[in-house]
Amino acid sequence: MTVLARVLAPIAAVCVTGFARVVTGVRGNWFGCTPAPVPRVYFANHASHGDFVLIWTVLPAALRQRTRPVAGADYWEADRIRRFLGREVFRAVLIDRNPAARRADPIDAMVSALDAGQSLILFPEGTRNTTDEPLLPFKAGLFHLARKRPEVELVPVYIDNLNRVMPKGEFLPVPLLCTVTFGAPTRLQDGEDKASFLDRTRTTLLDLRRPGGG
Template sequence: MDRIIKLLFFALLVKPVVLLLLGLNIRGRNNLPKKGPAIVIANHNSHLDTLVLLSLFPLSQIHRVRPVAAADYFLQNGGLLAWIALKCIGIIPLDRSGGADREVLFSGCNRALENNEILVLFPEGSRGRPEQMSRLKKGVYFLIKERPEVPVIPVMLHGLGRSLPKGEALFVPFNCDVVIGENLTERDSAAGFINSAGACFKELSEYCLTLNHRE
């Protein structure tokens, strides 16, 4: 049932809104993983980030794409938001309180990878200021350090922070960029992986048409 709910949610609502109301400039779409286990990492400025990323996958695959999201935000008060997050988007809740050890913290992510699913993660940890990247955290590295076969695909998003900024509820159509890179192969250390990912995001940003046009 959950699979059908998610399929209908994206087929009837998300994909039409994203593809018709947002002008997406997509580059490197062929780099998206065709199957799991795999991880997609992206910068994070807006709640639209998750919906746009999932909308890039074919409907036949979308039930296997699992965004990792903050439990304290989406599940804290239950109700409609929690139902949409769990049933329609299929999030893997992540405890950001700091009280869980690493094994427990990433247990849902590890199960998803073992189940050949595709994780969507935002290594900044939370939404930052529109179109500005924050310091990347090490969580992704702890998921992949013993999984060299799992590809990590970086995606640079630009413009979505203006379409739906943090703290705003009004959606404003804008042209937006989605630039998809190739697998990050640096796995020797957490610092090395973070530096490689940061450099890759910076390189991908050079292909953002809206960024270059604004400047």
């Protein structure tokens, strides 16, 4: 399995990003920063399972190698294909979303990835947003991560239109154009408390929304 998986993983990666490009014509807008090989936390809105695939697709190939999505273990451990994709292709940092049952602290897993020079893709809403609101309230994860590694750049990333391409519960994607907009990096400020940090980072992300998705 492992040798085969090693061979298949890069092929699967090309297929996944190629498919994402064809279906969504996705474009990356680097408005607030440039793609740089430093450990970063890309925090994004979450409306579809394809969200981190889109971010991953618009990253330059060299950065893609070292950028790992943070994802729920319950979803990505569910069957062989997802396990292969999650572990070998996306090399996701899998976390247990159920606080009662988990043995390892999810923040520690993220911190060790950052310490290894890798970047993370994080969805601070914690779950997929299926409401009409553009963004749900943020969970505390981003704050705890920022407190443990205050020097790491937190980059807001707004993914536009993917929820229309593939709404929850549909199986046929509609090929509308998607954009992935990268904002200016931010950090936890001195003396900033949890509520105001989460509020500020959420506003930063909302500000990246562009009318009509242009």
